[in-house]
Amino acid sequence: HVLTLSATPIPRTLQLALTGVRELSLIATPPVDRMAVRTFISPFDPLVIRETLLRERYRGGHSFYVVPRISDLTEIHDFLKQSVPELKVAVAHGQMPPGELDDIMNAFYDGQYDVLLSTTIVESGLDIPTANTLVIHRADMFGLSQLY
Numbered sequence: 001h002v003l004t005l006s007a008t009p010i011p012r013t014l015q016l017a018l019t020g021v022r023e024l025s026l027i028a029t030p031p032v033d034r035m036a037v038r039t040f041i042s043p044f045d046p047l048v049i050r051e052t053l054l055r056e057r058y059r060g061g062h063s064f065y066v067v068p069r070i071s072d073l074t075e076i077h078d079f080l081k082q083s084v085p086e087l088k089v090a091v092a093h094g095q096m097p098p099g100e101l102d103d104i105m106n107a108f109y110d111g112q113y114d115v116l117l118s119t120t121i122v123e124s125g126l127d128i129p130t131a132n133t134l135v136i137h138r139a140d141m142f143g144l145s146q147l148y
Contacts, residue, residue, distance in 0.1 A: 054086070057087060
């Protein structure tokens, strides 16, 4: 017996399930007490960013702030330090030495930082239960699969 789980099945697996080669089961209901995902799209507004990040902190959660390029990190880090000085912001990207990157990720997981400012490195299987808010900077510069 083989059990294959996927939140986003690849075309081959989906085709096997739809033709009956593999059995297909769908989980159609969310876990108990799971809140619905809410998505907001708006032009860049420093006040909205500030309110969003502070709201998440005040409810005891953490936030991701994702930028499209490593070269954007310094500018956005400076912006966040000026706009929300009461928050601790960590910076992470894929060109950092692995040990340093691990230290930052672990510190964010442990709650030492309120915001993780990063490139799309956060899309690779990161599970931080307290991180409930995701801000995408310049969403127009990402591909559809990156945003999903």
